[in-house]
Amino acid sequence: MDKRLYIDVHIVQTVPPANLNRDDQGNPKEAYFGGVRRARVSSQAWKRATRTAFAQNAPEQDHATRTKRIVAELAKRLAARTALDAEQSARLAAKLLEPLGIKEGKKAGDTAYLLFFGYRQLEDIVDLVADQAVDLAAMDDEQLAAATKNLPVAQKLQSGHPMDVALFGRMVADIPSLNVDAAAQVAHALSTHAVELEFDYYTAVDDENLKEETGAGMIGTIGFNSATLYRYATIGLHQLVSNLGDTEAALDAVEAFVQHFARSIPSGHQNSFAHRTLPSLVAVVVRDDQPVNLVSAYERPVAARAEGIAETSALRLASEYERATRQWGDAPVHTAVCHTFAPEGETAERLSSAFGTQQTFPKLTVGLRATLIELVKQAG
Incomplete structure (x- = not known):
């Protein structure tokens, strides 16, 4: 337009x-x-x-979320749609997102900053590996990295934006390709x-106060x-x-x-x-x-x-x-x-x-x- x-x-x-x-x-x-x-x-x-x-007011698949836990969210969907257990799903999810270059946070599994994305976009990433998830999980780290590095994971996050992301945008300073105006x-x-x-x-009154006790159980102020x-x-x-x-x-x-x-x-x-x-x-x-x-x-x-x-x-x-x-x-x-x-x-x-x-x-x-x-x- x-x-x-x-x-x-x-x-x-x-x-x-x-x-x-x-x-x-x-x-x-x-x-x-x-x-x-x-x-x-x-x-x-x-x-x-x-x-x-x-x-x-929207179906769950159209929801968006802003979180440091994109790896955990992706792992949850991998576990729900494949035969992988929680540990295998978490390992595969981390490898799928690794080529993006997202900085790791202080807490294990977290990213260094909040990422804004849609649930449907994560499902699109799961689609890339759902049929071969068990085989991928059986690979060692080096093999798995080689098998996943060329998958179009970034493209899935660059398209199919939920309404929230399209309206309010996404800023990832060190990965400009993921930015949305x-x-x-x-x-x-x-x-x-x-x-x-x-x-x-x-x-706040303590409801269990004995009759001979006086005073409040809690006091405070709210501006x-x-x-x-x-x-x-x-x-x-x-x-x-x-x-x-x-x-x-x-x-x-x-x-x-x-x-x-x-x-x-x-x-x-x-x-x-x-x-x-x-x-x-x-x-x-x-x-x-x-x-x-x-x-x-x-x-x-x-x-x-x-x-x-x-x-x-x-x-x-x-x-x-x-x-x-x-x-x-x-x-x-x-x-x-x-x-x-x-x-x-x-x-x-x-x-x-x-x-x-x-x-x-x-x-x-x-x-x-x-x-x-x-x-x-x-x-x-």
Whole structure:
């Protein structure tokens, strides 16, 4: 696909007291922006939440994993599909991966870094040796190395990427041939307003305390904040098609990403705060020039008003989008919006003026796919 198409996803979401993403002190991550301290959720945290949602909604063979234990994962599949025992499978798996030049980790059997790959890719590697596994296991180390060094193991990891790897990419610094350019970029989520770090002082009572005993069985503190967040991500459809090698699969991946990025949330301290919410607004903008993050709408922090911070944040987003497209002469090829604000009034009117008629989220995703199909056809 030669034509460049970017799918920008803009989200406004309010989260109650929570600690979604901890720093090295165990407190919610923060950042200074516009001269004030903001709540922050790292891109890595929300990408992991999105990947976890993928896994919950896809067959196991389509799952991906990021781990130092690729040898053990491959050995497990060899043992399941051949007559080899655990020790023989581990030895064969190590020899199959040895020609790749992956550095060994400090712990036996581990790699020095996390590798991101799909379960189906491991099954493709097993396919290379399944019929001759017993014969290979009977060879000495030198013979086995010679028999496996020319097998197309690297090619299996370079193709047939699962959706996760195609979207988020893979970086292996010392083996550039295994690198996959990410098709998606995810920004750090920032609160649209200033925040203050707060602490929950809690106690836990020992249920078996005798009546004459006093005091708590445990005390502690958890840092938290509450915030209305601006979240942003973008997908390069052209890169996604290149990574997956199939336009239909790329369209499936776009739809899955928009669905799960919007609905997912990091799980930090979720049992303490039950913080899961849905966005107040999701706006999708398809562009053929470049992706555009609209966080500049909140460089001046939003102040509390009668209509609430989320609604004010939505109005700011619409204004920033209209101002940016007008001043830069941009002409996005598709816009759509889903929001939960009152259907009548200034906010609904402003959002419709900027992004089009309000839609339900299912209609938004269906309409996005239909538009992308048409754009791909036009691109030839």
